[in-house]
Amino acid sequence: MTRIGAAGIGRRGVLAAGAALAAPAVRAQGIFPDRTVTLVACFPPGGSTDLSARLVAPGLSEILGKPVVVENRAGAGGNIGMGYVARAAPDGHTLLVASSVFVVNVSLYRNPPYDPFRDFVPVGTLGASPNLICVRTDSGITSLHQLIAMGKAQPDRFNYASPGIGTTPHLAGEVLKLRTGLQMQHVPFQGAGPAVQAILAGTVEVLVASQGGAVETAHRNGQTRVLAQTGARRSPDLPEIPTLDELGVTEAVSETFNAMYAPAGTPQPIVDRLAATVLAVLARPDVQLRFRTGGVPVVPEGADGLRARVAREVPLWRDVIRQAKITAD
Numbered sequence: 001m002t003r004i005g006a007a008g009i010g011r012r013g014v015l016a017a018g019a020a021l022a023a024p025a026v027r028a029q030g031i032f033p034d035r036t037v038t039l040v041a042c043f044p045p046g047g048s049t050d051l052s053a054r055l056v057a058p059g060l061s062e063i064l065g066k067p068v069v070v071e072n073r074a075g076a077g078g079n080i081g082m083g084y085v086a087r088a089a090p091d092g093h094t095l096l097v098a099s100s101v102f103v104v105n106v107s108l109y110r111n112p113p114y115d116p117f118r119d120f121v122p123v124g125t126l127g128a129s130p131n132l133i134c135v136r137t138d139s140g141i142t143s144l145h146q147l148i149a150m151g152k153a154q155p156d157r158f159n160y161a162s163p164g165i166g167t168t169p170h171l172a173g174e175v176l177k178l179r180t181g182l183q184m185q186h187v188p189f190q191g192a193g194p195a196v197q198a199i200l201a202g203t204v205e206v207l208v209a210s211q212g213g214a215v216e217t218a219h220r221n222g223q224t225r226v227l228a229q230t231g232a233r234r235s236p237d238l239p240e241i242p243t244l245d246e247l248g249v250t251e252a253v254s255e256t257f258n259a260m261y262a263p264a265g266t267p268q269p270i271v272d273r274l275a276a277t278v279l280a281v282l283a284r285p286d287v288q289l290r291f292r293t294g295g296v297p298v299v300p301e302g303a304d305g306l307r308a309r310v311a312r313e314v315p316l317w318r319d320v321i322r323q324a325k326i327t328a329d
Contacts, residue, residue: 038094044074044191044193059287060278082112116314126257132211132241133207160173165328213294228243230255236297275302
């Protein structure tokens with residue numbers, strides 16, 4: 001009979017115990033998702049951020065095998081939703097869908113509740129669209145040059161709505177003022193939907209908002225007239241609308257992009273799976289059509305592309321905010 005010493009038993013016992021503990025841990029990390037995944041949209045329903053989240057949610061649910069729901073946490077120019085997800089458990093079950101405020105608010109607010117580099121990891125860009133400069137169809141204003149001339153002649157006449165302080169539509173409006181000398185008072189709203197309602201109600205005379213959602217609907221319904229769009233080239237869905245550059249307003253290109261992020265510390269295998277799933281959903285022709293119809297054409301940059309975009313745009317908008325002397329606090 002073979003006799004095993006106490007030391008041998010100890011080593012084998014330790015190895016066995018370690019394997020027993022490690023196996024559930026490995027299995028637990030591999031089970032994702034194990035419950036509902038929540039996409040936190042940092043603006044109210046009706047805008048392009050909410051639209052983007054709702055367009056990808058069904059496909060994500062189908063591929064991941066668990067419900068994917070959209071939760072709107074609006075307020076403070078998107079900070080409430082972004083701060084909420086920054087503090088969420090880094091397990092992939094709570095994700096952020098944010099517009100360009102993600103790269104703006106860190107320079108706009110004195111104490112933003114998040115850091116775009118420290119608190120989040122990129123999952124992928126969803127879509128991007130130019131900003132549109134709109135008036136009511138019955139305003140009598142038929143061109144951007146007419147608006148500029150009227151604004152210069154009557155500096156206190158016009159105010160303009162945007163989806164919130166520091167959103168790229170707000171910054172686009174301020175860049176327009178800087179480049180042309182147009183005087184307009186900014187009136188921020190909590191999202192594109194309320195901003196559209198304001199111009200339709202006559203509360204404001206001008207609307208600057210990203211193409212898509214309620215903004216696109218108002219234009220298609222003939223309720224508003226789009227005077228210009230801020231992209232580098234004409235939108236294929238609004239080929240009749242000139243760019244600012246075509247109208248002689250240079251160095252004023254801007255767009256609103258929507259993207260998905262996970263809290264920092266989310267295990268890389270989970271981030272990789274989410275990123276691959278997002279790209280798979282965005283590759284579907286029906287999803288691309290719905291994004292385009294909503295005015296937010298798909299931009300399948302993936303996680304690396306989004307990371308590069310954030311690194312590029314944070315300093316870009318910091319400079320614009322400084323030049324325009326924009327503050328939110």
